[in-house]
Amino acid sequence: MIRTLRDLPADALAGRRALVRVDFNVPLAGSEVADATRIEASLPTLRWLLEHECRPVLLSHLGRPGGEPNPVFSLEPVASVLSELLQAEVRFVDPCDGEEARLASHELPMGSVLLLQNTRFLAGETANDPGLAERFGALGDFYVSDAFGTLHRAHASTAGVTKFIEPCVMGLLVERELEALSTLKDPPRPFVVGFGGAKISDKIDLMNAFLGAADCMLVGGAMANTFLRAQGFSTGRSLVEEEALDLASSILDRAGDRVRLPIDLVVTTDIGDPASRVWTVGVDAIPDDAAAVDIGPETQARYAEEMEGCGAFFWNGPMGLFEDERFAQGTFALARAAAKATDRGTFTVIGGGDSAAAVRAAGLMDAVSHVSTGGGAALEFLSSGQLPGIEALRSESPEPPK
Ligand code: ADP
Ligand code: MG
Numbered sequence: 001m002i003r004t005l006r007d008l009p010a011d012a013l014a015g016r017r018a019l020v021r022v023d024f025n026v027p028l029a030g031s032e033v034a035d036a037t038r039i040e041a042s043l044p045t046l047r048w049l050l051e052h053e054c055r056p057v058l059l060s061h062l063g064r065p066g067g068e069p070n071p072v073f074s075l076e077p078v079a080s081v082l083s084e085l086l087q088a089e090v091r092f093v094d095p096c097d098g099e100e101a102r103l104a105s106h107e108l109p110m111g112s113v114l115l116l117q118n119t120r121f122l123a124g125e126t127a128n129d130p131g132l133a134e135r136f137g138a139l140g141d142f143y144v145s146d147a148f149g150t151l152h153r154a155h156a157s158t159a160g161v162t163k164f165i166e167p168c169v170m171g172l173l174v175e176r177e178l179e180a181l182s183t184l185k186d187p188p189r190p191f192v193v194g195f196g197g198a199k200i201s202d203k204i205d206l207m208n209a210f211l212g213a214a215d216c217m218l219v220g221g222a223m224a225n226t227f228l229r230a231q232g233f234s235t236g237r238s239l240v241e242e243e244a245l246d247l248a249s250s251i252l253d254r255a256g257d258r259v260r261l262p263i264d265l266v267v268t269t270d271i272g273d274p275a276s277r278v279w280t281v282g283v284d285a286i287p288d289d290a291a292a293v294d295i296g297p298e299t300q301a302r303y304a305e306e307m308e309g310c311g312a313f314f315w316n317g318p319m320g321l322f323e324d325e326r327f328a329q330g331t332f333a334l335a336r337a338a339a340k341a342t343d344r345g346t347f348t349v350i351g352g353g354d355s356a357a358a359v360r361a362a363g364l365m366d367a368v369s370h371v372s373t374g375g376g377a378a379l380e381f382l383s384s385g386q387l388p389g390i391e392a393l394r395s396e397s398p399e400p401p402k
Contacts, residue, residue, distance in 0.1 A: 002169075002170060002390065002393045002394060003167060003168075003169045003170070003393075004169055004170045004171075004172075004175045005045065005048060005049075005144060005169050005170070005171055005172060005175075007169065008142070008167065008169060010052070012142065012167070013049075013052045013053065013054050014052065014053040014054070015053060015054075015055070015110070016054055016055065016140075016141040016142060017054070017055045017056075017057050017105050017106070017108065017139070017140045017141045017142075018049050018054040018055065018056045018057065018140055018141070018142060018143075018144050019057050019059065019105075019136070019137070019139050019140025019141075019142070019143045019144065019161070019165060020042075020045065020046070020049070020056050020057065020058050020059070020140075020143075020144040020146055020171065021058075021059050021060070021143070021144070021145055021146060021147045021150070021157050021158055021161075022042045022045075022046075022058050022059070022060045022146055022147050023038050023041070023042070023060060023146075023147035023148060023149040023150050023373070023374075024038060024039060024042070024058075024060035024062060024075060024078045024082075024115075025038065025060065025061055025062050025063065025149065025150070026038050026039060026062065026078060028062075028063075028072075028077065031074075031076075031077050032077060033077050033078060033081045036081055036085070037360075037373070038149070038373065039078060039081055039082055039085060040085065041173055041373050042082075042146060042171075042173065043085060043086065044172045044173065045144065045146045045171035045172045045173055046082075046086060046113065047086070048172060049144070050086075050088060050111065050113075053110060055105075055108045055109075055110060055112070055113075055114075056113045056114070057105045057108065057113075057114045057116065057139050057140050058113065058114065058115045058116065059096060059116055059119050059136065059139075059157045060075060060078075060115075060118070060119065060147065060157075061118055061119045061120040061125065061150065061155075061157070062074075062075050062078075062118050062120070063118075063120070064120065065118060065120050065121055066120075067120065067121070067122060067123030067124075067125070067126065067127075068121060068123070069095070069117075069118075069121040070121070073118055073120070073121075074094070074117065074118065075092070075115060075116075075117055075118050076092055076094070076117075078115065079091075079092040079115045082113065082115065083113075086113065088111060088112060088113055089109075089111070089112040089113070090112070090113045090114075090115055091104060091108065091112060091113070091114045091115070092114075092115050092116075092117070093114065093115075093116055093117065094116075094117035095116075095117050095121060095122070096116035096117045096118070096119055096121070096122070096136075097122055097124075097132060097135055097136070098135075101116050101139060102135075102138060102139060105139045105140065116139070119136075119155070119156070119157045122156075124156055125155050125156045125157060126153070126155050126156075127156070128154055128155055128156050128159060128160045129156055129160070130156075130160060130163070132156045132160070133156040133157075133159075133160030133161045133163065133164055134163075134164045136156060136157055136160075136161040136164070136165075137161050137163075137164030137165035138164070138165075140165060141165075142165065142166070142167050142168070142169070143161060143162060143165045143166075143167070143168040143169070144168075144169055144170070144171045145158070145162075145168065145169070145170055145171060145174055145389055145390075145392075145393055146170070146171025146172070146173045146174050147174075147389070148173055148174050148177045148372075148373055148374040148377055148378075149373055149374035149375065149376070149377050150374075150377065150389065151174070151374065151377045151381075151387040151388065151389030151390055152374075152376050152377040152380040152381075152387050152388065152389070153388065153389070154388035154389070154392070158388070158389040158392070159388050159389055159391075159392035160392075162392040162393060168392075168393050169393070170390075170393065173373065174390075176370075177370075177372060177373065177374065177378070178381070178390070180349055180369065180370035180372070181349065181351075181370075181372065181378060181381055181382055183312070183347060183349075184312060184314055184349060184382065185385070187213070187311060187312035187314075187347070188311030188312050188347060189215060189310075189311045189312070190215040190216065190309075190310045190311055191213060191214050191215050191216075191310065191311060191312045191313075191314075192214065192215065192216045192217075192218065192306055192307050192310040192312070192313045192314075193210050193214045193216070193217050193218070193313070193314045193315070193316075194217075194218040194219075194220070194303070194313070194314070194315035194316070194317075194319075194334055195207060195217060195218070195219050195220075195221075195223060195315075195316060195317050196219065196220040196221030196222075196223055196224070196316075196317035196318050196319045196320070196331070196355075197221045197222070197223055197316065197317025197318060197352070197354065197355075198221065198222045198223070198239065198241075198317075199222070199223065199241050199244065200223050200226055200227075200241055200244040200247055200248055200251075201241060201243065201244045201247065203223070203316065203317065203379070204244075204247060205383040205384070206316065206379050206382060206383045207251065208383075209382060209383045209384075210314070210382075211251065211254060211255050214255075214258065215258065215310075216258055216260065216306050216310075217255065217258055217259045217260065218260050218303045218306060218307075218334075219259060219260060219261055219262070220262060220294075220295045220299070220303075220317075220318075220319030220320065220330060220331075220334070221317050221318055221319055221320060222238070222239040222240070222241070223241075223317060224261055224262050224265075224292075224295070225238040225239060225240045225292055226240050226241045226244050226245065226248050227248045227251075227252065227259070227261050228261060228262070228283055229245060229248075230245045230246075230248035230249045230252065231252070231261070233283055233284060233286070234286060234288070235286055235292065236267070236286040236287055236288050236289065236290045236291060236292070237288075237289060237290060237291040238267075238286065238290075238291045238292040238293075239291065260302070260303065260306060261283070262283055262292075262295045262296065262299040263282065263283055263296070263298050263299050263302065264280055264281065264282050264283065264295070264296030264297065264298045264299055265280065265281060265282075265283060265286065265292040265293075265294065265295060265296050265299070266278060266279070266280050266292070266293055266294035266295070266296055266320065266327060266329070266330070267279060267280070267281055267286060267287065267290040267291060267292050267293065268290060268291060268293055268326075268327075269289055269290050269291075271291060271293060271321065271324070274326075278293075278326050278327075280296040280297065281296075293320050293321045293324075293327040294319060294320030294321065294322075294327040294328070294329060294330040294331070295319045295320060295330035295333075296330070297329075299330070300319075300329070300330055300333035300334070303333075303334060303337065304333065304334075304336075304337035304340075307337045307338065307341050307346070308337075308341065308344075309341075309344070309346075310341060310346055311346065311347065312346065312347045312348070312349075313338055313341055313346055313347070313348045313349070314348075314349045314350075314351065314382075315334065315338060315348075315349070315350050315351070315355060316350075316351045316352040316355055316379065317352060317354070317355055318331040318354055318355060318358050319331040319333075319334050322354075322358050322361070328358070328361070331358045331362075332358070332361075332362045335358060335359050335362040335364045335368075336362070336364065338350070338359075338364070338367075338368050339364045339367035339368060342367060342368050342369055343367075346369075347369050348368040348369045348370070349368070349369060349370045349371075349372065350368055350370070350371045350372065351372045351375070351378040351379055351382065352372075352375050352378070352379060353375030353376075354375075356371050356372065356373075356375070359371055377389075
């Protein structure tokens with residue numbers, strides 16, 4: 001049994017240092033936080049801790065500094081944004097390992113938060129070095145795992161540390177994510193899934209995991225091009241994953257009657273040229289000199305129809321090259337259909353970094369049941385049913401401190 005924050009008794013909380021692994025891997029513009037979504041996602045847990053008179057000590061990574069300090073990836077800009085959002089003092093200490101960090105954790109006053117510098121400034125973080133994990137463990141009196149987007153990595157601050165601190169519990173964000181994603185293991189039916197994005201090979205474990213369970217699979221994006229080619233359609237200059245043609249055929253052999261492929265597509269002659277011609281063709285009429293970049297209006301309508309009245313809907317992977325507004329209509333149409341279904345009682349979950357960004361761009365983040373904050377972590381959990389960072393919370397008996 002993995003415990004959550006709310007399982008801890010009051011006397012395990014008041015005055016204690018809560019060592020919280022958060023996911024503050026935010027996009028930066030220079031030294032400014034460009035998007036605070038991930039900081040906002042940590043607020044329920046942090047507010048809960050402050051309300052229960054805990055003293056939160058926060059560990060996070062940011063970017064890929066490669067195990068050495070690099071001011072470009074400093075977490076310092078996050079401290080002021082967090083302070084503003086939380087309406088609390090946020091102290092910042094650099095580095096996250098050493099005497100200064102340890103002292104700061106002990107000296108942290110009630111009502112304040114301590115944010116430590118980027119864990120990936122230390123080589124031991126990604127190597128899951130036990131020495132570093134043990135020193136991380138000394139920064140708190142109990143451990144809260146709330147960095148959902150990082151739980152598919154067994155690093156010192158996400159996994160190793162749990163051997164050296166007790167108790168270890170899930171934070172509210174991780175709890176909410178696991179609850180939503182676990183619902184898809186035995187989903188209300190009919191269960192419809194939407195798959196898009198670039199590559200079948202990237203998503204094959206996920207597709208296999210859902211192939212047996214899904215009543216209907218809506219396919220779009222470049223992934224659909226690969227399926228269409230495998231069926232013998234000519235795909236012109238579309239992005240096709242040649243190496244995955246056999247994989248596509250085998251999926252169609254196993255679940256062909258449940259797989260829906262586009263019937264019309266938006267094509268263009270030059271993706272990079274904003275003035276290039278953009279038009280819609282039937283799947284059997286992709287010109288040799290054009291590339292399919294989105295699902296067409298008939299496909300959008302058919303997919304929306306399939307989603308009507310379904311019990312659950314899971315979606316990963318944009319229906320087209322949505323980063324370009326001209327090719328975003330199919331993706332937005334699916335997002336609107338998901339919002340409409342949610343409104344009528346369908347349980348809708350969006351997973352994947354680009355998919356979440358597309359739903360955000362469509363302004364529909366709050367109109368679906370759950371948008372996962374963890375791209376890779378969500379997909380791994382759905383594929384394999386477990387995450388290293390969650391398994392680490394299971395270990396019952398920590399090694400005694402030396
Ligand atoms: P997620 O991050 O949600 O898991 P992916 O990373 O698998 O999604 O896929 C997103 C990428 O797929 C986007 O960069 C998008 O531009 C690309 N893509 C989708 N459809 C096409 C297409 N028809 N041609 C080229 N690229 C596409
Ligand atoms: Mg992606």
